[in-house]
Amino acid sequence: MYSYAMLAQMISDSIVRYQEGLMKTQELMRKNDVSVGSTPHDVIYVGRKIRLLHYKPVIDAKNLHPIPVIVTYALINKYYILDLQEDRSFVGNLIKQGFDVYMVDWGTPEPIDKHLTFDDYIGRYLDRLVDMVRDRSGAEKVTLLGYCQGGTMSIMYTALKQEKVANLVTIAPVIDTEKDTSVVANLCKSIDADRIIDTYGNLPAEFLHRFYMMLKPFSQGMYKYINLLDNLDDEYFVSNFLRVEKWLFDTPAIAGGLFKQWINDIYKGNLLVKGKFVLCGKRIDLKSIEVPLLNIVASDDHLVSPECSIPLNYHVSSEDKMLRVYNCGHIGLIASKLSQSKVLPEVGKWLRSKSSKRLEQIR
Template identity: 35%
Template sequence: MKNEDIIVKMQEQINKGLEEVAAAQKEATEIFANMAEQFSPQKNLEEMIQFQEDAFAGFQTLIDLTAEDVATDQLEKEVVFGIGKMTLVHYKPLVEASKVSKSPLMITYALINRQTMLNLQDDRSVIKSLLEAGNDVYMIDWGYPTAEDKYMTIDDHVNWYMDECVEYIRKATGAKKVNLMGICQGGTFSTIYTACHQEKVNSLITLVTPIDFETNDGLLFRWGKDLKIDSMIDHYGVVPADVMNFSYLILKPLTLSFDKYVKMVPKMHDRKFLENYMRMERWTFDSPDQEGETLRQFVKDLYQGNKLVKGELVVGDYTVNLKNITCPVLMACGDADHLVPLAASEKFVEYVGSDDATYMHFKTGHIGMFTSSKSQKEIVPNIVEWLTKRR
């Protein structure tokens, strides 16, 4: 092609492009002219004044609110055991001594966020429901790691800390076996523990727990596969909680960083609403830092290697085999869970060696499993009933 022809062709393309831009701009101008016509000064003014009034009324409520008003985990309990920064708490039974089960329950929460989620407030407390059903409830509090904990591994959490807690409970109660309940990552830990120490476990309850990491449903699972975690862990040692919080906020960036506050303003004047809101807000950002070696293995062996399901996960002296789990097993999930999608949990009951494995799923999200009104009315009663039959 001659140079002149190339120039003509280029000119034609440029003209075509300019025409397209002009047409698009004309169309957009018409659209926005229409929007300008629809603009209602009165409605806008009313809206603005209402927003201001709501905000000031809301702050009047907020200014009177104290940390004590929004305290969580208020049920009576006692620290009975501890290693390092981890403590084991024992909740005071809510039924008479003769009605307390002889088969104790140990709850393990994730390292991310705090176990107080299970006892956020009196009318939305999973712990309270378990106690009222006669369970003898112990719960692990992992504490707040600092730089010196950077070398802590999954093996340390499972085969050291969890095992010593189970040993303590067995000794304190005289029970040969303990019922385990694990939440989210705590469920993964409880599963690994049961596979390694089946002889000490009576039943295993896993809630919103990731087991099968093959799926790409949910952004964490999508991103987790590409994440190059080594540079982050090598830099931090113990990864600051805010890095984790940021990762969770950008899963729904506008909703969690912005819209939830805009939507809060009109309801802020309602003290009860604000108390509940602030409890959740405090819980959301009450996040421990993450021990680097544990996070490194969790990302590489599970999110990227899916080794738990493949039977290739090595934790200390153990190669974890899910078929070793022969006790009764319950997996319960939320259909709308954006952190742990159903695909990561639903087949768990097929992977274990147990003849008594139950899968339940509810119309709720990751946190809604524990704090929603559905939780108290439907989810927790189902879990309690399952456990009562097997403890």
């Protein structure tokens, strides 16, 4: 057993090591050009700080799968978590499998954007980007692939504009928040979004930094820096660490109007599952969704409880729907060895089967 003196000394040593690791991280970030989002792409649209990226195929264009894939990430943090490094790039893997991949970069809202809501982001911006991809590719419909909040937004869009969507792939979407027992959900259900936004206009990025620290204060706020000190000689470990650190702190503000809806309507009201969420004047009914659905969930997700994501399969009317649960965490679904070896191959196999059916219909 440890004496109080021994425990006090261990805590003191840990604090010192944490401070050393934090200072070392700051030094390495200053000295190194931390490259992210390096998969070759063209920026084919820029408007209102939103960009549409088109990734360059690695196979002959005529052999690409006929249905383009539009990837939508959350408005929290930046899209390049899906392209963090070459050997664990989500979009890079899809490209190698022969898919025509586009990515939405939502950008960073400014004070003037404080009134933007889901009506703007989904009904205007995402719809415009979908039409651009349809025109550019010549495809009648697209596959929407959404991660986290981006998955929820892809679901909303599909219910609103189903005639433009061929397939829907969702990864850890926020759906039934009454069943979400995560720390994130508990915090979202307890905060006063109206007061925050009335004070600040948009949700400040600093709020999100502190929010993430509260989720895992020791593993994310202390021990990871100690772990860095123990692995300074491992160049691969250090480069990966710096990329993730860059992503964690590269947090945009969130438009005030949308943030209020996200907290009040989705988390507190659970209106999406109840069929009471209104988008562009239309009540979003999950039962109206009939397109093929692949819903991917992490069993150890600490950001979105699997019990929150799984109900999507019960609420849509799609006859062709699949649920896959992987033994990993939230980020593990899209930026890990497991993602590369298991998740993405299954996504590719599922999408290829839909492309084959589409080709048969065209013929």
